[in-house]
Amino acid sequence: MSPQYWLVKTEPEVFSFDDLWRAPKRTTAWDGVRNYQARNYLRDQMRKGDQVLVYHSSCEETGVVGLARVVREAYADPTQFQAGHVHADPASSPADPRWVCVDLQATRKLPRLVSLGSMKTDPGLDGMLLLQKGSRLSVQPVSEAHWQRVLDLGLDNRS
DNA sequence: GCCAACGTTGGC
DNA sequence: GCCAACGTTGGC
Numbered sequence: 001m002s003p004q005y006w007l008v009k010t011e012p013e014v015f016s017f018d019d020l021w022r023a024p025k026r027t028t029a030w031d032g033v034r035n036y037q038a039r040n041y042l043r044d045q046m047r048k049g050d051q052v053l054v055y056h057s058s059c060e061e062t063g064v065v066g067l068a069r070v071v072r073e074a075y076a077d078p079t080q081f082q083a084g085h086v087h088a089d090p091a092s093s094p095a096d097p098r099w100v101c102v103d104l105q106a107t108r109k110l111p112r113l114v115s116l117g118s119m120k121t122d123p124g125l126d127g128m129l130l131l132q133k134g135s136r137l138s139v140q141p142v143s144e145a146h147w148q149r150v151l152d153l154g155l156d157n158r159s
Numbered sequence: 160g161c162c163a164a165c166g167t168t169g170g171c
Numbered sequence: 172g173c174c175a176a177c178g179t180t181g182g183c
Contacts, residue, residue, distance in 0.1 A: 009181090035166075035179095058181050116182080134164045136180050 005147040007053040007064070007130055008048060008104070009138045017054045017066040020106045031077045031101040032087045038139035043074040043100045045141070052104060053142060053150055055130070063115035064150055072103035110154030124149040 008030060010016065020028055033039055052068040076097035079087040092098035119125050129140045142150075 013180090037166095063183075136165060138180085 004045065004047065004050045005142040005144060006041070006050060006070075007054070007055055007140050007142050008068075009055045009057045011058045012056045013059065016056065017106065017109065020104065021066070021067065021109060023106075024064055026106040027071055027103055029077070029101045030104045031079050033077070033101065033138060034089070034099060035136075035138060039061065039139055041076060041139045041141065042102055046074065046139075048071055048073050051147065053104075053147070054104075059114060061113055063113045063117075063119070064110065064154060065113055066106055066110055067108040067151075068104040068106050070102055071105045074100040074102055077101040092148070099126060110151075112154055112156055114150050114154045119150070122149065122153065 012018075015028075016044050020026060030042075033042060048070050050070045052070065053064045054066045054068055054081055055064050056062055076094070077087070077099040078101075079085050080089040080092045080097065080099045081094060082088055083090075087099075094109065116130075119128065120131055125146055128142070129135055129137065
């Protein structure tokens with residue numbers, strides 16, 4: 001199957017793209033996802049080699065800041081079993097883990113932030129899930145055309 | 160900080 | 172299964 005495209009959200013004050021960039025091997029466990037729809041995408045559809053837009057939410061400059069790729073497919077999110085952890089889930093058992101994470105590796109910082117505002121007004125991004133009112137999914141699929149358009153904006157290859 | 164929109168929980 | 176109450180997300 002050809003690679004799929006995704007967008008993941010993170011709050012930069014908690015974990016930013018630069019944090020990922022500076023991590024060993026530029027890789028981290030993308031843990032803490034606690035929404036069933038997002039979990040299902042991680043578990044059932046995200047595959048090694050898939051490409052990912054990293055989006056900063058709840059901050060001064062919201063938008064896509066960098067690119068990553070999936071380097072390990074879904075496995076049990078260890079934080080769900082850590083007592084006292086913000087993402088602990090006492091109802092989840094190791095025999096039947098409720099939550100999963102994948103490993104993401106940063107591949108490229110975008111030279112320009114692709115701001116939420118610019119995405120909303122770009123005709124090439126019409127219909128993008130992120131831009132729909134009330135959309136809160138922290139892991140969401142992105143079409144190849146939208147992926148390419150975001151890259152064009154972020155690399156300043158505007159036509 | 161405000162608040163709209165969405166998701167989850169739990170009583171009935 | 173319904174739905175009110177509560178919690179969370181996330182833009183502004």
